[in-house]
Amino acid sequence: MGANRTPELAETAVPAGTGATSGMNAERRRVAFATLVGTTVEWYDFLVYAQIAALVFGELFFSGLGQWSQLTALATTGVSFIFRPLGAILSGYLGDRFGRRIVLVLTLGLMGLATTLVGLLPTAASIGIAAPILLIALRCLQGLSAGGEWGGAAMLAVEHAGPGRRGRMGAFPQMGMPLGMMLAIIVMAVVNAVVGKEAFDDWGWRIPFLLSVVLVLVGHFVRSRVAESPVFAQLEEAHATAKTPLRELVRHNFGTVLTAAGTVVGNMAAGYMIVGGFALAYSTKTHGLERNDVLVWLVAATAVWIACTYIGAWWSDRAGRPIVYRVGYTMLFVMLLPQFWLLSSGTLLGTGLAVVTLAIPLGLTYGPQSALFAEMFPAKIRLSGVSLAYAVGAVFGGAFAPTIAEALTKNFDSVMAVAPYLMVMALVSLGVAFLIPDRSKESLSSH
Known part of the structure; x- marks a missing residue:
């Protein structure tokens, strides 16, 4: 990752005003749009499950468990995360051997199939214990897909970026999650x-x-029209693709995988209070707030998240990735106690302010992630590295965060008990952010 490397094709300077510049800019726009649309569809599928599971799956699929039905329904959201590392390994192998585009097509199709089948699944009242078993199996397929989706989209975007724009280009797949x-x-x-x-x-x-x-068909059409990553094309031309990317990754860069994973656990844990269904379930079931009123505030929170994601990415192009992470996680740590005090108030305004303000540090620590991860790994094992790091971070950060939050709330009879848990997670990521060197000015070249 040193400065003596040959610049990759995506960052090769082209004289202003030439046809090549116009073509490259048009291709970058297509890639940005394709990664945004694809990840939006993928995360829609993944997150609509979390929200609906928090609302109704306890009664429909786990009613036999009595008071544990809600906790079990939330736990099924986390079960899928166990399969994300496997999805990351498979997609990393395909992406580092055969290109980034194939990963995007396969993961989107698998996620769409699993999500559609959930919508067709009979409940426990119809087929008994087979219903929750099939539900969990389909959720695991979603986890397998999600484990591979992000890395492929993020690296395709970042590796197409122009000089000094990797953060902003990488923001498009990042914005797909809140979108x-x-x-x-x-x-x-x-x-x-x-x-x-x-x-x-x-x-x-x-x-x-x-x-x-419908959404998957649209996403597939858009993604089928983009070019392969120029960095991967360069690797193929030089016959420098990794034959066993996972083996090389574990042998030479496993510490980097753990470091990268550490940068996201705080974001994942806090973020799943919003996207994992906890805030929605808590406010409607504990305090009796109207479902659609809370959903309006959650839409506002995701809008703030989207804006702050791009701001964080843009800022990281100017100031470097680590400084944005340090500021974002410091904000998150400081704001968590007041946010959960607002949530505990049980009022619609308090709930709304809690989720909207939470979205600010979430966006800042999410926006630079694609570029940061790309800069941490060599090109020939990059997709394997970033996918596995993201999956590991998701397992230890977001997998069971809603379930842990639910358990803490029940055990201490107060939602305020969740804040210290999230503050610890934020501190972990903040500490890791001080260990990461800034490589935003270095080349992503394979040589």
């Missing part, structure tokens, strides 16, 4: 408003899952 969340919330709110709460809890919950078919 997917926003889309999931809007669809749920519309369906809930049209059919009513009783019908939604009975059968209307299936509609957001079934709509995935």
Whole structure:
């Protein structure tokens, strides 16, 4: 990753005003749009499950567990994370051997299939214990897909970036997560408003899952029109692709995998209070707030998250990635106690302010992630490295965060008990951020 490397194709200077410049800029726009659309669809599928599971799956699939039904339903959201490292390994192998584009197509198709089948699944009242088993199996398929999706999209975007724009280019797949969340919330709110709460809890919950078919077709069409990463093309031309990328990664860069994973655990844990369904379930079931009123505030929070994601990415191009992480995680640590005090108030305004302000440090620590991860790994094992690091961070950060939050709330009879847990996670990532050198000015070259 030294400065003596040959600049990769994506960062090769082209004289201003030439046709090559126009073509390159047009291709970058297509890549930015394709990675944004694809990750939005992928995260819509992944996150609509988390929200609906928090609302209705306890009663529909785990009612036999009594008081543990809600906790179990939230736990199924986390089970999928166990399969994300496997998805990361598989997609890393494919992406480092055969290119980034193939990963995007395969992961999107697998996620769409699993999500659609959830919408068609009979409940426990119809087929008994087979229902929760099939539900968990489909959630694991979603985890397998999610483990591979992010790395492929993020590296395709970053490796197409122009000089000094890796953070901003990498922000597009990053914005897909809150956009997917926003889309999931809007669809749920519309369906809930049209059919009513009783019908939604009975059968209307299936509609957001079934709509995935249309979204996946759109995402696949957009992604099929983008070019392969110029960095991977350069590797192929030089016959320098890794034959066994996972072996090389573990042998030479496993410490880097753990370091990169450490930068995201704080973001994942706190972020899943919003996207994992905890805030929605807590405010509606504990305090009796209207579902659609809370969903409106969650849409506002995701809008703030999107804006701060791009701001964080843009800032990281100017100031370096580590400084943005340090500021973001310091903000998160300081703000968590007041945010959970607001959430505990049980008022709609307090709940809204809690989730909206939480979105600010989440965006700052999410925006630079694609570029930061790309800069941490050599090109020939880059997709394997970033995918596995993200998956490991997700397992230790976000996997069971809603379940842990639910357990802490029940055990201490107060949602305030969740804040110290998240503060510890934020401190972990803040500490790791001080160990990372800034490589934003170095080349992503394979040589």
